Amino acid sequence: MSEKRLTVPLSEDDVRALDAGDIVYLDGIVYTGRDEVHIHALEHAKEGKEIPVDFKDGVIFHCGPIMKKDGDKWVTVAAGPTTSSRMNSLEPEFIEKFGVRAVIGKGGMSAPTIEACQKFGCVYFAITGGAAVSIAKGVEDVLGVEWFELGMPEAIWILKTKNLGPLIVGIDTKGNSLFADVDKEVEANVPKVREKLGI
Amino acid sequence: MIPEEKIKEACVEILRRSATQLPMDAVNALRRGYENETDDVPRMQLKAILDNIDLAVKTGTPMCQDTGVHIFFVNIGKVDVNGLDSVINEAVAEATESVPLRPNAVHPLTRKNPGTNVGVRMPYINYHFSDNDYLEIGVMPKGAGSENMSRLAMLTPAKGLKGIKEFALETMLNAGGKPCPPVIFGLGIGGSADIAMHLGKQALLRPLGERHPEEEIANLEREILAAINDLGIGPMGMGGNTTLLGVSAEYAHCHTASLPVAINIQCWAARRSLVRLYPDGLAEYPLEVIQ
Ligand code: SF4
Numbered sequence: 001m002s003e004k005r006l007t008v009p010l011s012e013d014d015v016r017a018l019d020a021g022d023i024v025y026l027d028g029i030v031y032t033g034r035d036e037v038h039i040h041a042l043e044h045a046k047e048g049k050e051i052p053v054d055f056k057d058g059v060i061f062h063c064g065p066i067m068k069k070d071g072d073k074w075v076t077v078a079a080g081p082t083t084s085s086r087m088n089s090l091e092p093e094f095i096e097k098f099g100v101r102a103v104i105g106k107g108g109m110s111a112p113t114i115e116a117c118q119k120f121g122c123v124y125f126a127i128t129g130g131a132a133v134s135i136a137k138g139v140e141d142v143l144g145v146e147w148f149e150l151g152m153p154e155a156i157w158i159l160k161t162k163n164l165g166p167l168i169v170g171i172d173t174k175g176n177s178l179f180a181d182v183d184k185e186v187e188a189n190v191p192k193v194r195e196k197l198g199i
Numbered sequence: 200m201i202p203e204e205k206i207k208e209a210c211v212e213i214l215r216r217s218a219t220q221l222p223m224d225a226v227n228a229l230r231r232g233y234e235n236e237t238d239d240v241p242r243m244q245l246k247a248i249l250d251n252i253d254l255a256v257k258t259g260t261p262m263c264q265d266t267g268v269h270i271f272f273v274n275i276g277k278v279d280v281n282g283l284d285s286v287i288n289e290a291v292a293e294a295t296e297s298v299p300l301r302p303n304a305v306h307p308l309t310r311k312n313p314g315t316n317v318g319v320r321m322p323y324i325n326y327h328f329s330d331n332d333y334l335e336i337g338v339m340p341k342g343a344g345s346e347n348m349s350r351l352a353m354l355t356p357a358k359g360l361k362g363i364k365e366f367a368l369e370t371m372l373n374a375g376g377k378p379c380p381p382v383i384f385g386l387g388i389g390g391s392a393d394i395a396m397h398l399g400k401q402a403l404l405r406p407l408g409e410r411h412p413e414e415e416i417a418n419l420e421r422e423i424l425a426a427i428n429d430l431g432i433g434p435m436g437m438g439g440n441t442t443l444l445g446v447s448a449e450y451a452h453c454h455t456a457s458l459p460v461a462i463n464i465q466c467w468a469a470r471r472s473l474v475r476l477y478p479d480g481l482a483e484y485p486l487e488v489i490q
Contacts, residue, residue, distance in 0.1 A: 063264070064301065066261060066264045066299060077264075077299060078260055078263065078301075079264055082265070083347070083377045106376070106377075106435060107435070107436055108375075108436065128244050128247035128248060128251070128435060129344065130262065130342075130467060130468045131247045131250075131263075132261065132262065132264040133261075133262060134250055134251040136260075137254075151310075152301060153301055166243065168240065168243075170437075178240075178438075182432065182433070182438045183375070186430050186431050189429055189430050190372070190430070192429060193426045193427070193429050194368070196422075196426040196429060197365075197368065197426045198361070199361050
């Protein structure tokens, strides 16, 4: 387990050098995007339409933050991760189409995303669910918002981060997933738990 | 008559408190969890949670960006009140601006967001009556991460206690790291489909660690708690001993041919707040919360 500080845009080498379990802190631009952003962006791509931001070598954060307007400037109040598995069916294509290098979220993602990470050079960072005030401290500035009409939680917020973390590499580019490892351990524990419950 | 303005003020206050200050029972359970973990990853997760709780209190900001949808539990004592529905709605809209809370309430099909957390039947208000000499208003902001993992089973009576335990195990396996563990189970047993779900949510109002007064139910709570924590799902589903912070069960008599069981999952951000309003306008906030 090593600790690293990386700057966005991330190169393929940057992410391929990471192993599941590593701790990372990020600097640079991070885009928020959850269900609606994934759906919309993929629809746009299908129709050959431009999307308002360029995810190439970038980072997408499964997050619907609380933002507050201070004069005409947006300020991040709270910005924790949302449950990534809701994007399970959309993420592999998203990684392939838009060339994102890192996805930040909570709870891990399913096998097709693990494969996409391996194939296209992308990692999944886990950040503590609900730790929204601490995470917001890693956001230095809000550079803008796109697709605001989707609502505050679903919009693309363009965040300038500084020392965002700690992020744990949950899925690396070698097919490893911390979550899959835990799943295996849990499965092995089930018989013991059943016995304890008398079922 | 308790003035409407006082009720609204108190509702805005409990909405603010619930979003920013976690009740002490939950904080203590998280602290105990942190002390019990030995591995780096679960310790790191629980530390991040505890630091975040402290930071939320210090800065007066919501501890989690998902400030939930708002479920109210109103208990009307021997007091005169007027227009509670609209007063509570106004308070929710006001708190959404002032705290601020994330506008979460959307139309279920069009997904249109009014931006106020007020919509059709939301906030959801449960009314009860009592002989108290005050009006009691409780609020539970419910985040989606944990609510989405809540489940109902219509068991056959033959499945009995074993069936309930089986269902608890399945529910946790299905939830995994998704509802931001460590979580709390609100276990609703009996009644009917809707009653069991409701009892599960209501059970979450009980302070953690306080057992059901009936021994059989209390034992079931203890047993599920101890066994599930052996699964090793751990904080955020990244492994560890702290998966469940508590189990609280409530039951109702049910039809002789059915056994409904519901589990309402609550994440570590087990937010709730309570106010008692007296006819002279006095407001009391009885819950012990982190300062
Ligand atoms: S499950 Fe709870 S702690 Fe996690 S993001 Fe949702 S409300 Fe916050």
